[in-house]
Structures are given as C-alpha cells and as structure tokens.
Amino acid sequence: MSDMLKDPMILRQIIMDHYEYPRHHHLSGDEGYGSIHMASDSCIDDITVQAKIENGIVTDVNFDGVACTISTASTSIMTELIIGKTIDEAKKIIDEYNLMIEMKQFDEDILQEAVAFHQVGKQANRIKCATIGWKAILQLVEESEEKHE
Amino acid sequence: MLDVKKIRNDFPMFKNAEKTTPNLIYFDNAATTFKPQSVIDAVVRYYTSQSVNIHRGDYELSYQVSDEYEQTRKAVARFIRSEEREVVFTSGASASLNLVAYGYGQKFLKKGDVILSSEAEHASNILPWFKTAEVTGAVIEYIELTEEGELTIENFKKAMHEGVKVVAVAHITNVLGFIAPIKEMATIAHEYGAIISVDGAQSVPHIKTDVRDWDIDFLSFSAHKMVGPTGVGVLFGKYKLLEKMDPFMLGGGSNARFDICGNILLKNPPFKFEAGTPAIEAVLGLKAAILYLEEVGMDNIEEYEHDLRNYMVEKLQQLPNIHLYNPHAATGIVTFNVERIFAQDAAMYLNSQGIAVRSGTHCAKILIDVLKTSETIRSSVYFYNTKEEVDRFIQVCSEITLEKCVDLYL
Numbered sequence: 045m046s047d048m049l050k051d052p053m054i055l056r057q058i059i060m061d062h063y064e065y066p067r068h069h070h071l072s073g074d075e076g077y078g079s080i081h082m083a084s085d086s087c088i089d090d091i092t093v094q095a096k097i098e099n100g101i102v103t104d105v106n107f108d109g110v111a112c113t114i115s116t117a118s119t120s121i122m123t124e125l126i127i128g129k130t131i132d133e134a135k136k137i138i139d140e141y142n143l144m145i146e147m148k149q150f151d152e153d154i155l156q157e158a159v160a161f162h163q164v165g166k167q168a169n170r171i172k173c174a175t176i177g178w179k180a181i182l183q184l185v186e187e188s189e190e191k192h193e
Numbered sequence: 194m195l196d197v198k199k200i201r202n203d204f205p206m207f208k209n210a211e212k213t214t215p216n217l218i219y220f221d222n223a224a225t226t227f228k229p230q231s232v233i234d235a236v237v238r239y240y241t242s243q244s245v246n247i248h249r250g251d252y253e254l255s256y257q258v259s260d261e262y263e264q265t266r267k268a269v270a271r272f273i274r275s276e277e278r279e280v281v282f283t284s285g286a287s288a289s290l291n292l293v294a295y296g297y298g299q300k301f302l303k304k305g306d307v308i309l310s311s312e313a314e315h316a317s318n319i320l321p322w323f324k325t326a327e328v329t330g331a332v333i334e335y336i337e338l339t340e341e342g343e344l345t346i347e348n349f350k351k352a353m354h355e356g357v358k359v360v361a362v363a364h365i366t367n368v369l370g371f372i373a374p375i376k377e378m379a380t381i382a383h384e385y386g387a388i389i390s391v392d393g394a395q396s397v398p399h400i401k402t403d404v405r406d407w408d409i410d411f412l413s414f415s416a417h418k419m420v421g422p423t424g425v426g427v428l429f430g431k432y433k434l435l436e437k438m439d440p441f442m443l444g445g446g447s448n449a450r451f452d453i454c455g456n457i458l459l460k461n462p463p464f465k466f467e468a469g470t471p472a473i474e475a476v477l478g479l480k481a482a483i484l485y486l487e488e489v490g491m492d493n494i495e496e497y498e499h500d501l502r503n504y505m506v507e508k509l510q511q512l513p514n515i516h517l518y519n520p521h522a523a524t525g526i527v528t529f530n531v532e533r534i535f536a537q538d539a540a541m542y543l544n545s546q547g548i549a550v551r552s553g554t555h556c557a558k559i560l561i562d563v564l565k566t567s568e569t570i571r572s573s574v575y576f577y578n579t580k581e582e583v584d585r586f587i588q589v590c591s592e593i594t595l596e597k598c599v600d601l602y603l
Contacts, residue, residue: 052603059599088537088553088568110567112535113599164602170541 046152048159055160062117062157067124068106072096077104078187080180084172089115093180097188100131105181112173114164119177121158131185138182145174195489195497200577203229203485207577216547218582223367223395223526223573224551225417228482235481236422239474246470248446262473265480266463269427272483273402273412279435281428281463282471286394287317288441289413289428292466293390294321296438297411298359304330306358309387311336311344313366318392318413322361331358341519342369342564346377353385360389364396364412368564368571369519370502370526372396376407383408388434394418398575399498399524401491404429416475421482425475428466435462444468494576498525501574501583508587515590518564525574531593536568538598543570545601546589 048054071079071094079094091109095102105123122141126134141158144150147165164174201207206227210217219227239258247259263277270277283289298308298321308322312335319333326333336344336352344362353360360382365372375391382389390411393402397412398419404412411434415426430438440447440459447468451457459465486494502525509515509529518528531539540552551571572586 052600055603056596056599059602060595063595063599088535090567112537113595114538114602116535161602167602170602 046159049152049162058121058157058160059113059117062120063113066107066116066120068104068127069108069120071106071108072104077106078184080183082176082180084176088112089173089176091115091119091176091180093119093177093184095126095181095184095188097131097185100192102126102129102131102134102185107177107180111176114161114170114173115176118158118161118174119180121156121160122177122181125156125158126181131189134181134185138178138185141178142175145171195493195576197497197577197579200489201579203231204577205230205233214547214549216585218548218578218586220572220574220578220582220586221549221551222575222578223418223571225423226398226420226575227577228420228422228478229485231485232421232478232481236474236478239477243477247473258473258477261480262476265476265483268480268483269429272487273397273427273429274405275429276432278461278463279404279429279432281430281435281466282476283413283426283428283466284424284472285417285426286392286413286415287426289411289426290317290390290392291321292428292441293361293411293413293430293438294325295441296466297388297390297434298322298325298331299328300437300439302329302331302358305356306331307354307356308333308359308361309336309352309357310334310361311338311363311366313338313342313344313369313371314361314363315367315392315394317394318361318363322359336362341371341521342366343371343521344373346374346381349374349378350381353381353387355385357382357385357387360387361392362389363392363394365399365524365526367395367526368528368569370395370522370524370528370573371519372400372523375409379408379410395524395526398486400495410434416479416482419482420485422472422475422478424472425479430462432462435466440466440468442468446470489576497576498574499523501525501578501580502527504580505572505574505583505586508583509590512587512591514593518566518569527572527574528569529572530566530569531590534593534595534598536570538595539593540570541601542593542598543586543589548586548589 077094077096081092083090089111091111093107096104105126107119140150140154145165161174204227243258245254247262266277266280269280337348379389388410391409393412393414397414410431412429417423447465449458449460514532516530536552
C-alpha cells in the first residue's frame with residue numbers, strides 16, 4: 045500500500061476539494077454529447093452525466109445535479125480521469141475503480157486521486173453514492189461502442 | 194408534568210437498542226415511534242391465545258376476538274371524538290388518504306372541479322389526488338404558504354372559490370411541523386360547498402383530536418406513529434359521506450350478499466370498506482396504544498413536546514453552523530441544515546454519534562420550491578425524548594464539520 049493510501053489527511057483533502065470545487069460541473073448544450081440522468085431511489089442523489097466521444101476517444105465529460113459529498117467528489121474525480129482517454133483505457137479505469145469499491149486488489153497508479161474512496165466499500169449504504177457517476181460514464185462509453193459496431 | 198423516566202421504562206426499545214446502537218437518541222418519530230410493552234403484549238397475545246379470524250366463526254373464541262376488535266373501534270371513536278360507525282380500519286394513513294381520493298374523489302369530482310391542497314403535502318396526500326385529477330379532469334390548485342412554509346387562514350381564504358370541491362391538507366405537515374387552522378378552514382370550505390379531507394398522520398399522535406368540534410369530513414392517520422403497531426391505520430369519515438362513497442376494494446367481509454348475476458349488496462359503513470382479513474393483531478395493539486396515550490394524556494404530551502421543541506430550537510439558534518427552517522412551528526418537528534454540508538452527510542455523521550434523524554425531501558418533494566433547498570435534516574421528538582438527549586444532540590451538531598463527515602469514509 046502506498047503512503048498516500050495510509051494518510052487519511054491527504055485523502056480527506058482530495059474528497060473535500062472535489063466536493064467544494066467540483067470539476068467539469070456544468071452541462072453542455074452541444075448536440076455531440078451523450079447524456080444520462082442518474083437518480084438514486086434510495087437517497088437524494090440526482091445527477092446528469094454527459095460525455096462527448098469522438099473517434100473512440102472520450103474528449104469531454106461533464107456532470108451536474110444534486111448530490112452528497114461522496115457522489116459529487118467521486119464523479120468529479122471520474123471526469124478528470126476519463127477525459128482524453130480511449131474507450132478501452134476508460135473501461136480499464138472504470139474496472140479498476142469497481143474492483144476498489146468491491147474491496148479487491150486494484151491498481152493505485154491507474155486510479156490516482158480516486159483512491160480516496162478505497163474504504164467506502166466497507167459501508168454498504170454509501171456504495172451507490174461512490175459509483176453513481178461511474179455507472180453513468182460506463183453506460184455512455186458502452187452506448188458509443190454499440191453505435192459504432 | 195410527565196414522568197419521562199417512568200415512561201421510558203415502558204418502552205423496551207430503549208433498553209434493547211443499547212446492544213446494537215449504544216446511547217441511541219431516536220429523533221425520527223415523525224417516521225415511526227417506539228412501542229410500549231402493553232402494545233407489544235396485545236399483539237403477542239393475539240398470536241399466542243386468540244389466533245382466530247373475526248366476524249366469521251360460530252365459536253366462542255371468534256366472538257371474543259371480534260368483540261375486542263370492535264372495542265378498538267370504540268376506543269378510536271372516543272380518542273378522536275367521532276361515532277364508532279365512522280371509524281374505518283385501513284392498512285395505514287396512506288391507504289386512508291387513497292381511499293378518500295379514489296372512493297370519494299373519483300366518484301364525485303367532475304372535469305374542471307378544483308382540489309385545493311398545499312405544496313407542503315406528503316406524497317401520500319398529494320399523489321392520490323394527482324391520479325384523481327388525471328382520471329376525472331379535475332385540477333389541483335395550491336394554497337400559498339408563508340416564507341417559512343406555514344399555511345395561514347388568510348392565504349386559505351384567498352385560495353378558496355366556488356370551483357373548489359375538495360380541500361386536502363395535512364393538519365401538521367411532516368417537513369415543517371406547522372399546525373394548520375383546520376377548524377376555521379372547515380367552516381370556510383363548507384360555506385363554499387367543499388369537503389375537507391385532513392391528513393392527521395403527524396397530528397393525531399401529538400395533539401388532541403376532535404373531529405366533531407372541527408367539523409372536518411375525513412381524517413386519516415396511522416397507528417405506528419402513535420406508539421401502535423405497523424399495518425393498521427384509520428379513516429374517519431362523516432357517516433353520510435362514507436355511505437355515498439365507494440370502497441377501494443371488494444371482497445369477503447365487505448358484502449352482505451351477492452348472486453351469480455353480479456348483484457352485490459354491500460354492508461353498511463364502516464364494514465363495506467373492510468374487505469378481507471385485516472391485521473387483527475395490529476388493531477388489537479392500536480387499542481392498547483390509545484389506552485397508553487390516554488393514560489399519559491394528550492394535553493400533557495402536546496405541552497411536553499412543545500417545551501422540548503422550544504428548548505431544542507433555542508439551542509440550535511445559538512449555533513452559527515446551523516440553518517433552521519421552521520423556528521416558529523409549534524410541534525416536535527425541527528428542520529435544519531448544517532452550513533456547507535449536504536444533509537445526508539450531516540445525518541450520517543449524527544448517525545455515527547448514535548443520533549437517528551432523517552435527511553432528504555421527506556416525501557414532500559414539491560416543497561423544495563418553498564424552502565429553496567433540495568434537502569434538509571429533520572429531527573422529530575416525541576413525549577419519551579428528554580432534554581438530556583437534546584443537549585447531546587446540540588453538542589454533536591455544534592461539532593459537525595465537513596472534515597468529520599468525510600472522515601467517516603476514510
């Protein structure tokens with residue numbers, strides 16, 4: 045385990061920073077974006093995630109809506125990790141993230157700041173919050189693949 | 194004055210919760226309440242010593258249980274000052290409210306008729322009317338609320354007109370805890386020829402109910418929010434209205450006779466609404482709950498909760514990190530947010546300190562427009578809560594920071 049994972053101060057800082065200043069926290073009116081509305085029926089989280097995927101590359105990801113700290117921060121970090129990646133790279137990152145949430149072995153280097161959520165899986169009632177934005181991007185990536193098959 | 198220490202001893206949850214949640218402070222009484230031993234005993238007694246059906250069997254045990262079942266109806270009638278035959282047992286307040294909307298609303302409302310409600314209503318009191326409006330062509334209008342979300346008689350008068358046929362409001366709203374002036378509202382509604390259906394889920398458990406004095410047409414409430422069992426509630430309706438309206442469902446126990454030609458002769462109210470075998474043990478438990486509340490005294494309960502609420506509000510107002518939405522409401526519901534922290538995260542921190550509250554939109558999703566916030570934390574006390582619990586709650590509220598909320602997940 046890296047030093048970063050052992051230092052809750054740093055992880056806390058990452059989550060707070062992305063909650064208070066979420067990245068790509070707006071929606072684009074551009075028609076080139078795919079868009080998915082995610083609303084949890086068990087809690088308040090209600091967000092929309094959109095992605096622009098061109099020639100097999102995720103060129104932009106945005107999100108907006110009402111969500112708790114964990115949802116907002118995890119989705120904000122996701123946007124930063126996914127933008128600029130190929131579809132295959134994006135799917136690899138999403139897979140690693142899901143492994144981490146399931147409390148399995150994962151690749152810290154791939155997940156970067158997203159490792160801040162490596163303990164969330166211990167609390168079943170917050171797993172939905174930590175994955176809501178990630179589920180949306182996976183769906184958007186898969187939809188874009190289907191279109192090009 | 195209430196002997197709260199003695200009262201708490203009547204509720205086994207306080208002792209038993211120690212094993213799973215040490216130092217639990219239960220401030221989610223608007224959702225449901227703990228049960229005294231007498232209620233639990235009544236429920237268990239049915240299964241251990243009285244386990245037969247009601248209103249059916251030609252044998253002694255069935256007569257006895259049927260009689261006890263009807264004794265609950267008598268107790269409810271006494272408790273809300275109605276006649277016995279005006280008390281319909283349902284599965285809960287939601288079922289009661291739906292019964293009014295479907296059984297009365299869909300039968301008598303016509304295109305263009307107005308259902309007058311408010312933006313502070315619980316889903317169970319507004320969604321059935323949405324459906325009724327869709328089916329009948331009636332329209333829903335809303336009484337304007339004050340900035341704090343209170344329903345005033347002045348605003349009600351402004352909203353009332355000849356087209357209004359049904360007024361559907363909560364006596365006490367589940368998010369903000371204001372008491373609506375329903376006695377005056379009933380008088381005005383009747384002057385216009387409208388009926389008034391009152392959601393009493395948050396009021397019947399907390400303040401004295403007198404349907405005769407208030408002259409309201411329908412009142413819906415649940416047993417489980419008034420120290421009774423889950424699975425049973427009451428619809429009070431004026432007898433003449435119950436006679437006119439349709440049951441929500443038909444079946445055994447609700448009909449007097451029927452033939453193969455499809456002719457059905459329904460029983461008289463309240464029995465025509467009670468098809469099928471009910472939650473008998475819950476109805477028996479409801480009687481024990483009413484006896485318990487009568488013993489403590491509804492006036493005492495109202496006064497005690499009012500004092501406890503004021504104590505909590507006074508202390509919360511001194512905390513710079515707390516935004517309070519309903520400082521002037523009269524009942525045990527206190528709605529707030531912690532500055533800078535999402536309601537659910539703050540509620541999870543309170544949970545980590547053993548304090549049970551509710552965060553969210555509290556099933557009153559259209560109220561957002563009034564409060565200008567998408568989610569709040571709701572604390573709701575009952576007569577078994579104490580000032581000591583409020584003190585600890587205040588202490589924890591004063592200490593909440595975003596850092597501490599995030600640290601729960603590291």
